[in-house]
Amino acid sequence: xxxxxxxxxxxxxxxxxxxxxxxxDVSLTVRxxxxxxxxxxCGRAAALFRRSADPAPSARVMGRExxxxxxxxxxxxxxxxxxxPVYGGLGTDVDGVRALIKLASKTGGSVDHYASTGLFRxxxxxxxxxxxxTTLAEVRNHCDLLVVIGPDPSEAFHRLYNxxxxxxGRFIKGKxxxxxxxxxxxxxxxxxxxxxxxxxxxVPEGELLDALSRLQGLLSDxxxxxxxxxxxxxxxxxxxxxxxxxxxxxxxxxxxxxxxxERASIIVDILNxxxxxxxxPLAGRDNLIGANQAFLWNIGFPLRTAFRGGQADHDQLLxxxxxxxxxxxxxxxxxxxxxxxxxxxxxxxxAFAHPDTIFEREPEVFVxxxxxxxxxxxxxxxxxxxxxxxxxxxxxxxLPSIAMVAKGLRERLS
Amino acid sequence: xxxxxxxxxxxxxxxxxxxxVERDVFIQDGRIAASGAVGEGVTETIDAKGGVVMAGAIxxxxxxxxxxxxxxxLLMVEEQRAIREPAGPFCACGGGLSTMTAHAxxxxxxxxxxxxxxxxxxVGANARHMHYEMGDIPFLDTGGYLVLGNDDFLLDLIASGAxxxxxxxxxxxxxxxxxxxxxxxxxxxxxxxxxxxxxxxDLDEAxxxxxxxxxxxxxxxxxxxxxLGLAHPIHLHGCNLGVPGNEQxxxxxxxxxxxxxxxxxxxxxHSYGTEGDRKFSSGAAKIAEAVNKNPNxxxxxxxxxxxxxxxxxxxxxxxxxxxxxxxxxxxxGMDIEMDAACGIVPFEYKDKSFVNxxxxxxxLELFLLVEDPWRIFLTTDHPNGAPFTTYPHLLRLLMDKxxxxxxxxxxxxxxxxxxxLNELKREYTLEEIAIVxxxxxxxxxxxxxxxxxxxxAAGDVVIYRDDPDREAMFSxxxxxxxxxRVVVKDGEIVDVVYGRTHSVAPDYDKSMDAKLDRWFDxxxxxxxxxxxxxxxxxRDGQGTVVHATKRSA
Numbered sequence: 001x002x003x004x005x006x007x008x009x010x011x012x013x014x015x016x017x018x019x020x021x022x023x024x025d026v027s028l029t030v031r032x033x034x035x036x037x038x039x040x041x042c043g044r045a046a047a048l049f050r051r052s053a054d055p056a057p058s059a060r061v062m063g064r065e066x067x068x069x070x071x072x073x074x075x076x077x078x079x080x081x082x083x084x085p086v087y088g089g090l091g092t093d094v095d096g097v098r099a100l101i102k103l104a105s106k107t108g109g110s111v112d113h114y115a116s117t118g119l120f121r122x123x124x125x126x127x128x129x130x131x132x133x134t135t136l137a138e139v140r141n142h143c144d145l146l147v148v149i150g151p152d153p154s155e156a157f158h159r160l161y162n163x164x165x166x167x168x169g170r171f172i173k174g175k176x177x178x179x180x181x182x183x184x185x186x187x188x189x190x191x192x193x194x195x196x197x198x199x200x201x202x203v204p205e206g207e208l209l210d211a212l213s214r215l216q217g218l219l220s221d222x223x224x225x226x227x228x229x230x231x232x233x234x235x236x237x238x239x240x241x242x243x244x245x246x247x248x249x250x251x252x253x254x255x256x257x258x259x260x261x262e263r264a265s266i267i268v269d270i271l272n273x274x275x276x277x278x279x280x281p282l283a284g285r286d287n288l289i290g291a292n293q294a295f296l297w298n299i300g301f302p303l304r305t306a307f308r309g310g311q312a313d314h315d316q317l318l319x320x321x322x323x324x325x326x327x328x329x330x331x332x333x334x335x336x337x338x339x340x341x342x343x344x345x346x347x348x349x350x351a352f353a354h355p356d357t358i359f360e361r362e363p364e365v366f367v368x369x370x371x372x373x374x375x376x377x378x379x380x381x382x383x384x385x386x387x388x389x390x391x392x393x394x395x396x397x398x399l400p401s402i403a404m405v406a407k408g409l410r411e412r413l414s
Numbered sequence: 415x416x417x418x419x420x421x422x423x424x425x426x427x428x429x430x431x432x433x434x435v436e437r438d439v440f441i442q443d444g445r446i447a448a449s450g451a452v453g454e455g456v457t458e459t460i461d462a463k464g465g466v467v468m469a470g471a472i473x474x475x476x477x478x479x480x481x482x483x484x485x486x487x488l489l490m491v492e493e494q495r496a497i498r499e500p501a502g503p504f505c506a507c508g509g510g511l512s513t514m515t516a517h518a519x520x521x522x523x524x525x526x527x528x529x530x531x532x533x534x535x536x537v538g539a540n541a542r543h544m545h546y547e548m549g550d551i552p553f554l555d556t557g558g559y560l561v562l563g564n565d566d567f568l569l570d571l572i573a574s575g576a577x578x579x580x581x582x583x584x585x586x587x588x589x590x591x592x593x594x595x596x597x598x599x600x601x602x603x604x605x606x607x608x609x610x611x612x613x614x615x616d617l618d619e620a621x622x623x624x625x626x627x628x629x630x631x632x633x634x635x636x637x638x639x640x641x642l643g644l645a646h647p648i649h650l651h652g653c654n655l656g657v658p659g660n661e662q663x664x665x666x667x668x669x670x671x672x673x674x675x676x677x678x679x680x681x682x683x684h685s686y687g688t689e690g691d692r693k694f695s696s697g698a699a700k701i702a703e704a705v706n707k708n709p710n711x712x713x714x715x716x717x718x719x720x721x722x723x724x725x726x727x728x729x730x731x732x733x734x735x736x737x738x739x740x741x742x743x744x745x746x747g748m749d750i751e752m753d754a755a756c757g758i759v760p761f762e763y764k765d766k767s768f769v770n771x772x773x774x775x776x777x778l779e780l781f782l783l784v785e786d787p788w789r790i791f792l793t794t795d796h797p798n799g800a801p802f803t804t805y806p807h808l809l810r811l812l813m814d815k816x817x818x819x820x821x822x823x824x825x826x827x828x829x830x831x832x833x834x835l836n837e838l839k840r841e842y843t844l845e846e847i848a849i850v851x852x853x854x855x856x857x858x859x860x861x862x863x864x865x866x867x868x869x870x871a872a873g874d875v876v877i878y879r880d881d882p883d884r885e886a887m888f889s890x891x892x893x894x895x896x897x898x899r900v901v902v903k904d905g906e907i908v909d910v911v912y913g914r915t916h917s918v919a920p921d922y923d924k925s926m927d928a929k930l931d932r933w934f935d936x937x938x939x940x941x942x943x944x945x946x947x948x949x950x951x952x953r954d955g956q957g958t959v960v961h962a963t964k965r966s967a
Contacts, residue, residue, distance in 0.1 A: 013941055024944040094546060105507045127488050130758075132734075132747040135539065137938045141566075141752060142609060163939050170566070170937055171610075171623065242611070272734065276611045278749055296484040297516050297547045300494040300509040310501040312509075314491070377950070379546060386481050386750050388542045389944060390951060 020284025093378025118251025167195030423462030470529025643964020645860020661697025680716025733757020
């Protein structure tokens with residue numbers, strides 16, 4: 001749906017690609033190159049969609065403005081000469097990821113997404129032990145008791161409670177309840193949870209894992225784990241709930257986040273013997289989940305996979321961007337959703353990145369790229385890994401997609 | 415213009431009544447041409463002397479894509495590390511066997527002479543992922559069967575007495591939105607009931623929330639696809655998968671159809687009796703007898719083979735029940751979006767296990783006891799019974815009784831005692847193999863231009879060396895042509911091409927749009943128009959091949 005007025009074109013029901021909730025009720029007004037988000041956009045989405053009327057910047061080589069062709073030729077020289085390329089960022093749609101997989105499998109090098117820390121905390125449990133998980137609409141309709149573990153995820157997923165815990169749900173009898181265990185809802189979260197019973201259980205700093213162990217003990221009639229807070233009522237609540245959900249944003253959990261995730265998944269396993277329960281692991285900024293999915297179906301491994309000599313291998317420690325940069329000599333940074341700054345690095349830098357990216361130092365090659373869901377169509381995945389969302393094309397600022405740029409670069413390699 | 419002439423091969427084309435006729439086959443511009451039509455224009459001649467020429471094979475039930483396949487890859491990381499796609503000019507750095515990646519899937523299928531494979535479990539919420547992933551599988555034409563029968567919108571329609579017409583409109587709306595080609599039901603109502611904490615649901619047991627039975631859901635959807643005029647009948651994964659004694663459920667399900675067409679899938683897993691001291695026995699004879707008597711029923715087998723695999727199903731109710739037998743000990747379940755669910759449980763079938771050995775024998779008994787090759791299909795329910803790469807071995811088991819007996823003799827005595835397999839003398843002929851792998855799948859899916867070599871058919875042609883070792887023969891085709899292009903030569907891939915995606919789009923009353931707009935806004939929490947797939951999303955804008963239905967758009 002679009003409205004045309006002298007002030008530009010307003011598009012309604014635009015799908016938002018940023019946080020992983022996939023809200024699709026955003027309105028965008030486009031005047032030439034300028035973009036302003038209106039109704040439906042949360043504060044963060046509005047800031048990320050906003051564009052000035054300025055023309056898109058040119059590509060640059062060593063700070064010198066050049067045509068795209070010349071930038072790609074320079075990038076091809078650097079990539080060909082590189083001993084150990086590192087593909088970082090990966091903030092792109094599924095087509096962009098597919099093109100980067102093809103490029104990296106040709107040049108060799110490790111591949112990781114810049115926001116994958118939480119994903120790998122989750123995978124350390126799901127891959128090794130497994131879990132019972134759920135999706136946003138299941139929570140919305142079935143979940144009578146939501147337990148949010150650790151810091152409030154709505155700091156990253158702004159409209160989370162609007163989406164998953166409105167006051168009424170199709171199968172919910174009585175009042176829905178949300179318990180914050182070891183975290184507290186923001187004011188905005190409280191506003192979204194109006195009509196829902198909220199309880200906050202404080203957990204001393206660093207003791208969240210102990211608290212979950214205590215909860216597990218209470219559910220499995222194991223010897224009591226000493227300490228506070230008292231979680232007997234929460235345990236009873238979960239046993240009595242029709243469909244309890246344990247949610248967390250693994251990226252916000254601390255260093256023992258992987259153990260917290262494992263403990264939560266065990267609690268859900270125990271509950272499912274007699275009643276129903278599920279995990280809702282939240283992670284998924286800038287199509288992180290879509291990048292991981294495309295890796296799994298094309299390569300067979302999750303992200304943090306490296307290509308060497310025509311073979312792929314996965315190692316979630318060695319192939320993280322941070323580790324890979326220690327031995328890498330070239331960083332190929334891709335970030336189309338937001339002006340995410342590449343990590344500090346002394347080697348060479350090729351950036352296919354958001355036009356507003358501020359670099360600590362001028363990259364050897366910079367190609368400004370369009371945003372999926374604004375400058376071109378694309379596909380991104382929601383945080384729950386099941387639903388994928390179609391992203392639209394709303395303006396023509398002359399910015400190529402990462403898929404186009406990566407393909408162009410690959411074609412220039414001998 | 416290009417034209418290929420295949421000379422001197424024995425043509426096996428049962429759809430057109432040709433059994434081993436030695437004649438030339440012509441392919442012009444990607445399609446089979448009549449011999450007189452090509453004239454002087456032949457640009458390539460292939461000598462097939464001593465070979466057998468068939469249409470490209472079609473797999474009607476193979477889990478090749480989607481969220482559950484990715485979960486399986488994630489869980490089976492050891493397999494992914496151990497089995498990598500061999501490096502070569504057409505390598506795509508993938509891997510796996512039971513969890514094979516997209517590019518490898520296309521390669522391994524086409525080497526065996528398969529040129530089409532259909533994904534039988536597309537959960538609506540995951541349809542977009544499914545299509546993108548299928549688009550990365552080379553060589554194969556694909557399509558998906560949409561999973562209905564546990565979706566809350568449908569159960570609500572049935573429970574509230576909205577009527578058959580409303581159900582038909584909804585089914586048509588969902589097919590259009592997800593670009594699928596058939597309807598699959600998985601454990602009708604059972605997956606949904608598990609969300610309300612039911613642990614089992616028999617054919618005549620009511621769903622705890624909607625108070626409707628699997629029988630009601632099944633018969634309503636059978637009527638819907640019949641009235642919409644879909645070529646493929648309801649593709650049913652029945653109640654009580656894997657439960658000893660489920661042979662009765664399967665027989666009752668056949669009776670419930672009242673003569674309307676029904677395809678029952680991986681029936682091996684639904685053919686278990688409770689006889690013997692272990693309370694587990696073969697129901698194959700009873701099931702085969704019922705299939706033989708009811709011409710409206712077709713089945714695929716879901717043969718198991720011994721070895722490590724992973725079971726991936728929308729049936730979380732059953733998979734939760736099976737979680738204790740996971741090998742290695744890990745499994746993932748998901749409730750999905752008011753739509754369905756999934757459960758992924760790694761499993762190793764062992765020939766020393768009484769139950770697994772008998773499962774193996776039950777599958778083969780079904781193959782040999784069902785008389786009409788047009789109503790039984792060759793599947794392992796990849797990867798649930800075994801990876802599809804075991805098909806050549808399975809073909810030899812069906813075609814070679816001494817070989818079959820040799821394998822049977824290796825099983826534990828306790829299992830052999832419960833099977834009549836060594837009494838079954840039947841050996842499938844090459845013609846029957848051409849039927850169960852080509853002609854019949856095309857027919858039951860309504861793919862009129864596939865599975866045969868008549869003029870106008872797709873130029874998907876396979877030449878096999880006529881080797882008495884049928885396993886060797888079907889493992890590597892001498893030649894495979896996809897849409898008239900040579901893609902396999904001497905069992906090796908020589909070119910990469912991509913197939914098309916097939917769908918149906920029966921018409922529906924447009925008042926269904928408003929109802930689903932409201933449903934998505936209120937229950938699902940995003941918009942119906944976001945859910946609906948567009949043509950530009952299929953294979954980089956190619957769109958689907960839309961097949962005609964009785965009630966056409």
